[in-house]
Amino acid sequence: MRFVDEYRDPVASRRVLARIVALAGTERHYKFMEVCGGHTHTIYRHGIEHVLPRNVELVHGPGCPVCVIPMGRIDDAIAVAETPGVIFTSFGDMMRVPGGRGTLLEAKARGSDVRFVYSPLDALKIAVDNPDREVVFFAVGFETTAPSTAVTLLKARADRVMNFSVFSNHVTIVPPVKAILESPDLRLDGFLGPGHVSTVVGNHPYRFVAQEYGLPLVTAGFEPLDILQAIEMLLTQISEGRCEIENQYTRIVRDEGNPRALQFLAEVFELRPHFEWRGLGFIAQSALKLRDEFAPWDAELRFAVPGVRVADPKACQCGEVLKGVIKPWECKVFGTACTPETPIGTCMVSSEGACAAYYNFGRLHREAAVSLGRASA
Amino acid sequence: MCLGIPGQLVELSADNDQLARVDVAGVRRMINIGLLEDEELAPGDWVLIHVGFAMSKIDEEEAAVALASLKLMGSGLEDEMEMLRGTIR
Numbered sequence: 001m002r003f004v005d006e007y008r009d010p011v012a013s014r015r016v017l018a019r020i021v022a023l024a025g026t027e028r029h030y031k032f033m034e035v036c037g038g039h040t041h042t043i044y045r046h047g048i049e050h051v052l053p054r055n056v057e058l059v060h061g062p063g064c065p066v067c068v069i070p071m072g073r074i075d076d077a078i079a080v081a082e083t084p085g086v087i088f089t090s091f092g093d094m095m096r097v098p099g100g101r102g103t104l105l106e107a108k109a110r111g112s113d114v115r116f117v118y119s120p121l122d123a124l125k126i127a128v129d130n131p132d133r134e135v136v137f138f139a140v141g142f143e144t145t146a147p148s149t150a151v152t153l154l155k156a157r158a159d160r161v162m163n164f165s166v167f168s169n170h171v172t173i174v175p176p177v178k179a180i181l182e183s184p185d186l187r188l189d190g191f192l193g194p195g196h197v198s199t200v201v202g203n204h205p206y207r208f209v210a211q212e213y214g215l216p217l218v219t220a221g222f223e224p225l226d227i228l229q230a231i232e233m234l235l236t237q238i239s240e241g242r243c244e245i246e247n248q249y250t251r252i253v254r255d256e257g258n259p260r261a262l263q264f265l266a267e268v269f270e271l272r273p274h275f276e277w278r279g280l281g282f283i284a285q286s287a288l289k290l291r292d293e294f295a296p297w298d299a300e301l302r303f304a305v306p307g308v309r310v311a312d313p314k315a316c317q318c319g320e321v322l323k324g325v326i327k328p329w330e331c332k333v334f335g336t337a338c339t340p341e342t343p344i345g346t347c348m349v350s351s352e353g354a355c356a357a358y359y360n361f362g363r364l365h366r367e368a369a370v371s372l373g374r375a376s377a
Numbered sequence: 378m379c380l381g382i383p384g385q386l387v388e389l390s391a392d393n394d395q396l397a398r399v400d401v402a403g404v405r406r407m408i409n410i411g412l413l414e415d416e417e418l419a420p421g422d423w424v425l426i427h428v429g430f431a432m433s434k435i436d437e438e439e440a441a442v443a444l445a446s447l448k449l450m451g452s453g454l455e456d457e458m459e460m461l462r463g464t465i466r
């Protein structure tokens with residue numbers, strides 16, 4: 001495949017790596033955070049950490065929407081799912097995320113009608129097909145998926161589908177980045193900006209990273225060469241004494257994002273005053289709730305949602321992983337009590353979660369590194 | 378959920394309901410293209426699909442790259458395809 005080879009071409013990656021090595025020098029340590037779980041996946045899948053010079057470190061951020069949902073919200077979802085007459089619909093990934101009272105999959109085994117759907121539109125269709133049942137959609141995701149939920153709600157309203165509602169857990173990308181910048185735990189030198197979220201929000205929302213925190217951010221694609229180029233761009237900025245918001249992923253991301261998607265979001269959603277993030281605690285104005293006009297379709301208003309805060313299990317260190325403070329394998333239960341088959345924390349559930357990505361691919365490091373053109377000693 | 382899967386537009390729905398039929402690695406299904414209304418999509422165009430919605434117009438090259446990425450994601454592609462097949466027409 002000619003196209004793909006371009007992004008995995010050992011000669012090209014070797015060339016970029018050589019520039020990274022030259023730019024990084026040996027004097028200081030660089031720590032860059034990749035915000036997006038998709039990047040984390042590429043980094044482990046292709047052994048990118050392994051080919052970078054030792055003083056260029058990548059830390060994983062909070063950009064996996066499955067990973068950041070707190071236990072209490074899962075319990076809320078299960079409570080709604082257990083309501084008689086309800087058909088509870090969810091993306092497959094969310095079904096295995098443990099809350100304080102187990103997972104949605106276990107609720108299903110106990111007899112609740114929990115179904116996984118590919119799209120919120122599929123959930124709406126189930127509602128149309130089952131007029132005597134209440135159909136609830138468990139909405140999760142950043143601005144990548146939130147516009148889809150918004151369009152679905154607009155359609156539900158237009159078609160007067162009254163037995164459909166949304167349990168919104170949509171989150172926004174900028175507040176957790178800000179929270180991490182404010183956190184004393186971590187000193188960063190720059191960010192790899194998320195790829196697909198940025199197709200919606202564009203690059204402008206990240207300007208505060210440069211303006212208020214003096215750090216560079218480069219929005220990056222998902223191929224190994226994309227990541228390497230973005231790292232090169234970050235190092236170039238630093239070596240030239242610049243800090244700017246740059247875009248490596250111009251193939252897809254436009255600076256202004258997708259205005260239509262943003263307009264749908266604004267029409268349907270408003271910011272919640274507070275939302276709890278797993279491991280990060282409460283972050284102000286970091287999540288989306290339905291506007292008053294959509295109250296008839298708001299599952300939080302239509303069902304008894306316990307809203308109890310549930311502390312993470314003691315052994316779980318997802319919070320530190322999500323903030324980039326520790327690496328997945330440094331968690332005490334990693335790979336022993338916590339595996340993709342029996343996840344304790346959320347980061348082990350989604351294939352974009354840092355722990356799952358490392359569990360599945362960490363061991364491939366060396367092999368993958370060779371294919372990128374620079375076997376490490 | 379986050380990575381998206383590339384598909385090629387086969388036909389636009391005649392009902393003006395923002396739906397279009399796409400071909401995703403040989404599987405055909407309807408998706409919503411309302412978020413890309415300003416792109417004036419036409420049959421033959423490639424799009425990146427997230428949860429049943431076209432989120433970005435891409436070129437053939439990017440489509441091949443995205444598909445290859447998904448293939449590498451362990452069960453990523455199979456899971457996506459299974460979901461695609463399982464739902465809506």
Ligand code: SF4
Pocket residue numbers: 315316317318319321328331332333334335338339343344345346347348349355
């Ligand atoms: S190994 Fe499990 S518990 Fe530990 S941080 Fe990862 S997902 Fe959380």
